[in-house]
Amino acid sequence: xxxxxxxxxxxxxxxxxxxxxxxxxxxxxxxxxxxxxxxxxxxxxxxxxxxxxxxxxxxxxxxxxxxxxxxxxxxxxxxxxxxxxxxxxxxxxxxxxxxxxxxxxxxxxxxxxxxxxxxxxxxxxxxxxxxxxxxxxxxxxxxxxxxxxxxxxxxxxxxxxxxxxxxxxxxxxxxxxxxxxxxxxxxxxxxxxxxxxxxxxxxxxxxxxxxxxxxxxxxxxxxxxxxxxxxxxxxxxxxxxxxxxxxxxxxxxxxxxxxxxxxxxxxxxxxxxxxxxxxxxxxxxxxxxxxxxxxxxxxxxxxxx
Numbered sequence: 001x002x003x004x005x006x007x008x009x010x011x012x013x014x015x016x017x018x019x020x021x022x023x024x025x026x027x028x029x030x031x032x033x034x035x036x037x038x039x040x041x042x043x044x045x046x047x048x049x050x051x052x053x054x055x056x057x058x059x060x061x062x063x064x065x066x067x068x069x070x071x072x073x074x075x076x077x078x079x080x081x082x083x084x085x086x087x088x089x090x091x092x093x094x095x096x097x098x099x100x101x102x103x104x105x106x107x108x109x110x111x112x113x114x115x116x117x118x119x120x121x122x123x124x125x126x127x128x129x130x131x132x133x134x135x136x137x138x139x140x141x142x143x144x145x146x147x148x149x150x151x152x153x154x155x156x157x158x159x160x161x162x163x164x165x166x167x168x169x170x171x172x173x174x175x176x177x178x179x180x181x182x183x184x185x186x187x188x189x190x191x192x193x194x195x196x197x198x199x200x201x202x203x204x205x206x207x208x209x210x211x212x213x214x215x216x217x218x219x220x221x222x223x224x225x226x227x228x229x230x231x232x233x234x235x236x237x238x239x240x241x242x243x244x245x246x247x248x249x250x251x252x253x254x255x256x257x258x259x260x261x262x263x264x265x266x267x268x269x270x271x272x273x274x275x276x277x278x279x280x281x282x283x284x285x286x287x288x289x290x291x292x293x294x295x296x297x298x299x300x301x302x303x304x305x
Contacts, residue, residue, distance in 0.1 A: 003305075004253075005155045006257070007155065014033050014139060044072060045073060072305045092126035096126050183283050267294045271290040
């Protein structure tokens with residue numbers, strides 16, 4: 001199963017004859033129905049529709065269609081109805097012009113100061129009077145399914161790109177973890193040598209006097225506590241476990257966005273702990289590099305469904 005992004009765009013159009021059926025290439029089309037679907041990331045599925053009045057009644061049908069195939073994302077659906085030739089205006093019917101003239105006379109009889117109708121007003125009112133002659137109940141759902149298929153394909157292509165990017169960051173994080181693993185034993189060994197040197201210096205200051213047993217035990221306890229404090233083996237183990245789970249989810253696909261988001265938070269927690277336990281500049285650098293990669297992953301995971 002593929003990984004899907006929540007970001008995508010699809011646009012489709014279809015010519016519709018005056019009878020409301022799909023027109024073939026040999027038929028002169030009176031009007032053209034267009035549909036656009038845009039989607040961006042969101043925590044939940046958020047649908048919005050921008051339809052002309054003729055198509056308002058179709059919103060519930062399209063909502064059902066979209067919710068059945070999309071799980072997350074802010075999705076905007078926009079529909080338009082246009083003449084097949086946008087440069088040609090249809091001739092206003094005489095009956096409509098006569099009716100508008102009668103209505104204008106009636107209005108101005110009561111309101112003499114009312115402005116007369118302009119040519120643009122007449123054309124707009126005539127166009128509105130001619131709307132509603134087509135039956136969109138069969139054309140719109142088919143067009144919506146076509147647009148939805150194109151949107152899902154676009155989201156799948158974007159999901160593949162995100163998967164490739166995330167797997168590359170996982171590989172880089174593993175390399176950084178491998179760099180950090182041998183650093184801790186070296187730091188512990190360096191600290192042990194420093195402890196022995198300071199211990200010998202302290203013994204020299206005693207002029208051969210016997211150092212109390214309690215003092216030796218306290219020194220050994222502090223050296224052990226330091227080794228425990230800088231030990232990041234547990235953090236590196238958990239980080240490797242999280243990386244394995246991320247790889248598994250990306251290969252599995254499906255609705256993995258929320259789980260990936262949680263794992264990214266856990267990766268960030270382990271990288272922070274690694275930095276706080278750092279006792280050397282090299283280990284600090286590794287922690288910072290990890291945080292940069294994890295932040296890049298977090299930004300991209302926000303787009304996965």
